[in-house]
Amino acid sequence: MRLxxxxxxxxxxVLWLLEELGAPFDTTVLTLEERRGAEHVTRHPLGRVxxxxxxxxxxxxxxxxxxxxxxxxxQAGLIGPLGSHxxxxxxxxxxxxxxxxxxxxxxxxxxxxxEPTRADAGRERFAAAAVAIERHLAGNEWMVGNAFxxxxxxVGDGMRLGAWMELLGDFPxxxxxxxxxxxxxxxxxxTAIA
Amino acid sequence: xxxxxxxxxxSSRVHWLxxxxxxxxxxxxxxxxxxxEPPHLARHPLGRVxxxxxxxxxVFESAGLCLHLAESNPxxxxxxxxxxxxxxxxxxxxxxxxxxxxxxxxxxxxxxxxDAARTAAGVESYRKAVQVIEDELAGKxxxxxxxxxxxxxxxxxxxxxxxxxxxxxxxPNLAAYLERINARPALLRANAA
Numbered sequence: 489m490r491l492x493x494x495x496x497x498x499x500x501x502v503l504w505l506l507e508e509l510g511a512p513f514d515t516t517v518l519t520l521e522e523r524r525g526a527e528h529v530t531r532h533p534l535g536r537v538x539x540x541x542x543x544x545x546x547x548x549x550x551x552x553x554x555x556x557x558x559x560x561x562x563q564a565g566l567i568g569p570l571g572s573h574x575x576x577x578x579x580x581x582x583x584x585x586x587x588x589x590x591x592x593x594x595x596x597x598x599x600x601x602x603e604p605t606r607a608d609a610g611r612e613r614f615a616a617a618a619v620a621i622e623r624h625l626a627g628n629e630w631m632v633g634n635a636f637x638x639x640x641x642x643v644g645d646g647m648r649l650g651a652w653m654e655l656l657g658d659f660p661x662x663x664x665x666x667x668x669x670x671x672x673x674x675x676x677x678x679t680a681i682a
Numbered sequence: 683x684x685x686x687x688x689x690x691x692x693s694s695r696v697h698w699l700x701x702x703x704x705x706x707x708x709x710x711x712x713x714x715x716x717x718x719e720p721p722h723l724a725r726h727p728l729g730r731v732x733x734x735x736x737x738x739x740x741v742f743e744s745a746g747l748c749l750h751l752a753e754s755n756p757x758x759x760x761x762x763x764x765x766x767x768x769x770x771x772x773x774x775x776x777x778x779x780x781x782x783x784x785x786x787x788x789x790x791x792x793x794x795x796x797d798a799a800r801t802a803a804g805v806e807s808y809r810k811a812v813q814v815i816e817d818e819l820a821g822k823x824x825x826x827x828x829x830x831x832x833x834x835x836x837x838x839x840x841x842x843x844x845x846x847x848x849x850x851x852x853x854p855n856l857a858a859y860l861e862r863i864n865a866r867p868a869l870l871r872a873n874a875a
Contacts, residue, residue: 533814534693534782544767549781552773570764575736577745587780588728600744620727637854 489513490512490538492531493522498550500678503514503553505638517580552581558638566638567664577632581639588617589646596653614655621647625661625675629668630656636672644669684708686725686733688717692744693732694841694872699748702757702835709875728731729809745776745836752832760832768827775825775833780864782789782811787844794847812841819855823862830866840861 489586491497491506493515505643506513522534531539539548542560547553553580558567568574587609595610616630621643624631647666651657669675685700687693687709695717701706716722717850718729726734726742742746749772752760762768789804815837818825825833838860844850845860863869 498747533817542767542770544770546769547767547774548772549777551777552770555773556770562765571756573736576736576741576746576750579749580741580743583729583743583746583780587745587778591785616728623727649862655866677771 489545490541491515492518492522492528492537492541494520494537497537498645501550501641502553502557504537504645504675504678505566505641505679507544507559508566508636508641508672509557509564510674511561515580551586552639554641555579555582565635566641568632568637574633578637578639581631582642584617584620585646589614589643590649592617593626593649593653593655595645596655597649601654606674611655614650615658617657618650618655619648622661625665640669683737684710684729686710686712688712688714688731689788690734691731695744695835696732696734696747696751696870697875698839698872699751699832699835701872702760702866703751704868705755706789707819716719719849743767745780748832748835749773749776754869759829760835762827762831771826772831772833775837777809778814783808783815783837783840785790786811787840787847787849790849805849808844812844812850812853813842816855820861823859830863834859834863 489506489511491499491502491513493503497640503515518528518537523537528539529535531546538547538550538553540553540555541547547556555567556579561592567578568576592610592612592614595613596607599606599610609653624647630636644666647656647662647671651663651666656666683699683705685693685696685707687697689711710730712722712731717726722733725740730742732744732747732853733740733818734747736750736754741750749761753760753764761772786806786808790801790808793800793804815825822828824830824845825837841850842860842864850860852854865869
């Protein structure tokens, strides 16, 4: 298993999950220039990270990589059994994070200095999606069931990006959740590498 | 199994998938306005469709639902076995369609008449992402494992929306792929319902 990683990117969540799983892996750290270089474009046609080489082949999209790692280490119990409602919820939150939470954060990140109106629309979009997470966390410690899972890696990392863009002011439950996740030894190991 | 559905939205994907599976299911067809009323807000916090009740509880997100329902009906053969590289590639293309392809289409759909710069950026980002699919389809009928899977349902569904907005010129492999997939009886049944 080899992870192609850039500091401060969506590959951090894969690094974190690998640390949670405790499985051996190699890391290749790429600069922005190296990501756009000819060699990395053979791994990801748009020059993005993360990419992993699982030994069976190359794989991209951080959400897909996290689901696959959870499947490959099924004994770690970070995703529900095949066909279960719990597993359906893992898929639900993986896509909710990717399509409802993160796009608002990215709009704020990209436009906060150049197009304030567009950044504000991103803030509103994030807040609308975050309300559902805040409500969920009011009665639950984790996103699915009673235990930490791959859904927490994905939603947790999306919310960590939200915290970075200072979007969590109205969401004390999410703030506490992010703090809880950041206190995990695996998270600390992953971000020490990064 | 019950699908909460509004025709002409992302719930059409799940409706199509249920027809591919071919087992009985219940369908609640809603209006766009009903999505934002209290009964549906209890099912989805933002008032969106699709939502499915899978027998144990509500689940939402169209792409996640397609994976969940295909996995719950393995005899339909729409999803490679968990832990295989083909399964991982299905995950990859489903996320890719939702994150690299669909946002550019939505930009054109929303801003096509009002914001030329935003529309152009959306079209450019979509076409860059679709070029990857075009290259991937060279010599292939389907994206993963030589057979129709959830990856094709999502990628073709999203690219079909792009085609509807006139964004697919100059992608011959994609055109042949969409023609092949659009002829599937399950899709025709879902569209006729």
